[in-house]
Amino acid sequence: MDRAQACAFWLDSGPPSPGDGLAGETKARLRAAYGEPHRRYHDMTHIADCLGELARVEGLADERRLRLAYAIWWHDVIYDPTRSDNEAASAALARDDLAALGEADSTCAEVARLIELTTGHQVGEDDPDGALLVSIDLAVLGRSAExxxxxxxxxxxxxxxxxxAFFRPGRAGVLRRILExxxxxxxxxYRARYEDQARANLTREIATLS
Known part of the structure; x- marks a missing residue:
């Protein structure tokens, strides 16, 4: 499939069709991972929400949009709350899977880099794709209080x-770092749309944890 077709395929969070070949098999495996029973937030609902956010961003060339769609699909594919290397492991899996799908080394490396940014959600200057991915991943923080x-x-x-006794101070510490x-x-x-509400939501949760 060409880049526009691939972009449409990976922006669709629905299940693959029987004729989708290796890409369909890969998407089915990703969907199965996001359906693991221990997931309550980092599941297909989160992925679909992120893809919806990306679809609403205007002015992206197909190549950029496809890389961001890949990063969204793979960024939480490995998620175990008892380990600290989920993002790195997800990035490594993305490299392998995308290479198997025939993507160029440069695309595989860029998608892996984007995924690893979601570890601390910190982005350097002159990194618009990194800024966009991180902001999409954090969009939930700026939604309604409910x-x-x-x-x-x-x-x-x-x-x-x-x-x-351990969760409350740990979670509060994470939220304070985000607020910083x-x-x-x-x-x-995203800053214009969500920043104020996100800070209000985070501050309110920290208060409930204290």
Whole structure:
């Protein structure tokens, strides 16, 4: 398939069709990973939400949009709340899978780089694709209070194995580090849309954790 067709295929969060070949098999495997029973937030709903955000971004060339779609599909494919290398492992899997799909080494490397940015959500200067991916991944923080609370509850469920005495200060520390980011959303359009609400949501959750 050409780049426009590939872009349309990977922007679609639905299940693959029988005739989709290796790309369809790969998407089916990714969907299965996002359906693991321990996932409450980092699941296909999150991936579909991120793809929807990307689809609404105007002015992206097919090549850029496809790389970002790849990064979204693979960025949480390995997710185990008991380990600290999920992003790195997901990036490595993306490299292997995309190479098997026939993508150029440069594309595989760029997608892996983008995925690893979601570890700390920090982006350097002059990195518009990194800024966009990180901002899309953090979009939930700037949604309505009700949507944010549903997200926070889902995260707590994913960390159900951690007692409150450890979860509360740990989660509060993570949220404070996010709040320290200036700006929280590196992409200007997302900053204008979500920054104020995200800071209000984060501050409110921190208060409930104290």
């Amino acid at each position: 949507a944010y609370d549903a997200y926070a509850s889902a995260i707590r469920q994913e960390y159900a194995h951690v007692p409150d 980011a200036q700006p929280l959303y590196p992409d200007p359009a």
